[in-house]
Amino acid sequence: MLKFILRRLLEAIPTLFILITISFFMMRLAPGSPFTGERALPPEVMANIEAKYHLNDPIWKQYGHYLAQLAQGDFGPSFKYKDYSVNDLVASSFPVSAKLGLAAFLLAVVLGVSAGVIAALNQNTKWDYTVMGFAMTGVVIPSFVVAPLLVLIFAITLKWLPGGGWNGGAPKFIILPMVALSLAYIASIARITRGSMIEVLHSNFIRTARAKGLPMRRIIFRHALKPALLPVLSYMGPAFVGIITGSMVIETIYGLPGIGQLFVNGA
Numbered sequence: 001m002l003k004f005i006l007r008r009l010l011e012a013i014p015t016l017f018i019l020i021t022i023s024f025f026m027m028r029l030a031p032g033s034p035f036t037g038e039r040a041l042p043p044e045v046m047a048n049i050e051a052k053y054h055l056n057d058p059i060w061k062q063y064g065h066y067l068a069q070l071a072q073g074d075f076g077p078s079f080k081y082k083d084y085s086v087n088d089l090v091a092s093s094f095p096v097s098a099k100l101g102l103a104a105f106l107l108a109v110v111l112g113v114s115a116g117v118i119a120a121l122n123q124n125t126k127w128d129y130t131v132m133g134f135a136m137t138g139v140v141i142p143s144f145v146v147a148p149l150l151v152l153i154f155a156i157t158l159k160w161l162p163g164g165g166w167n168g169g170a171p172k173f174i175i176l177p178m179v180a181l182s183l184a185y186i187a188s189i190a191r192i193t194r195g196s197m198i199e200v201l202h203s204n205f206i207r208t209a210r211a212k213g214l215p216m217r218r219i220i221f222r223h224a225l226k227p228a229l230l231p232v233l234s235y236m237g238p239a240f241v242g243i244i245t246g247s248m249v250i251e252t253i254y255g256l257p258g259i260g261q262l263f264v265n266g267a
Contacts, residue, residue, distance in 0.1 A: 006049035008237060009045070016067045020067075020070065021063075024063055024066055025059075025063075026061060029163045031049050033143060042186040047254045054060070058066055058130045066096060068191075073087070073119070074087070074136060075087055075090070080265070089262055090259070090262075091257050092152045092257070092259075093257055093259050094255055094259070095170070096166060096251075096257055096258035096259075096260035097244060097247050097251070097256075097259040097260060098244075099169050099174070099249075100174060100177055100181065100247055100251075100256065100258060101181070101240070101244040101247060103174060103178045104177075104178045104179075104181040104182035104185070104243050104247075105182070105185075105236075105239070105240050105243050107178055107179070107186070108182040108186045108189055108239065108243070109232075109236070111182075111186045111190075112186045112187070112188070112189025112192075112193060112232075113187065113189060113190075113232065114194075114228070115131045115135070115186070115190040115194075116131075116189065116190040116191065116192065116194040116196075116197060117193060117194075117197055117225070117228075118131060118194025118219070119131040119190065119191070119194040120131060120194045120195075120197035120198045120201065120228075121197075121201075123198060123222070128194075131190060131194070132190075132191070132194070134187070134190075135186075135187040135188075135190045135191050136187070137187070138183045138184050138186055138187030138188075139187045139188060139191075141183075141184075142184075143180055143181060143183070143184065143246065143249055143250055143258045144249045144253065146179075146183055147176075147177070147180040147249070147250055147254065148253065150176045150179060150180055151163040151176065151253075151254075154176060155176065161173075161175055161176055162176075163176070163254075164253075164254045164255040164256075164257075165254070165255055166255075166256050166257055175245075175256045176254065177250045177251070177253075177256060180250050180253075180254075181243060181247055181250045182243070182244065185239050185242070185243060187237065188235065189232055189239070192231050192232055192249045193228065193229070193231075193232055194237055195231075196227075196228040196229070196230070196232070197224065197225075197228040199228075200224045200227050201224060201230045203227075204218060204225065206223060206224055209223050244259075245260075247259070248260030248261070248263055248264060251264075252264050
């Protein structure tokens with residue numbers, strides 16, 4: 001498992017480098033600059049700014065300076081929030097997104113795997129159809145529809161939970177955004193687990209275990225579950241990234257001070 005994770009991380013380095021390079025040159029090819037506004041700056045001020053940020057250097061030297069700053073973890077100043085660096089803003093907002101994303105990810109894995117196993121063990125029964133029906137609903141309905149519905153039901157109508165805010169990440173404030181963010185991934189993991197578990201249950205080694213008279217509970221948890229989770233493990237990487245980056249809409253709807261809302265406000 002550790003080797004698999006390390007290999008995936010090493011494979012991500014060239015992709016990340018290519019994305020950084022493309023984004024840099026696309027920004028340089030775009031008309032204007034970060035300092036172009038409705039009111040033109042005096043030429044002397046613009047010249048000082050361009051010198052400070054190395055905008056007068058050749059493009060290859062700008063690119064090298066950009067990579068050097070990234071390697072040092074320096075993302076530069078914020079043009080939206082004066083007197084703040086990007087590092088300061090990320091440091092204050094990332095813990096919110098990380099806590100929400102991790103909670104939503106764990107919820108998606110636990111409920112998704114459980115639902116998929118239940119559906120596989122009860123194939124072509126009402127339990128299977130019910131679980132897969134919920135799974136399809138979770139895939140089809142987007143999070144920006146689910147989130148207001150949860151607020152309407154649980155915050156406004158039933159008044160069980162707050163409809164927004166963070167309050168230091170208190171449990172009752174994190175429940176609704178966590179559910180809204182994880183619902184689609186619960187559905188996807190349930191579908192993957194169901195298909196994989198059905199395939200494993202029809203394998204020869206499972207038939208052998210049944211022929212030996214092993215209890216079904218032991219067959220499931222000791223023999224079938226581990227190989228059935230391999231496709232789920234492959235999906236967990238993209239799912240975790242999707243949950244973290246997909247929190248933009250959820251954070252905006254629930255008013256959470258995370259990375260997603262920082263992106264929206266900085267646009």
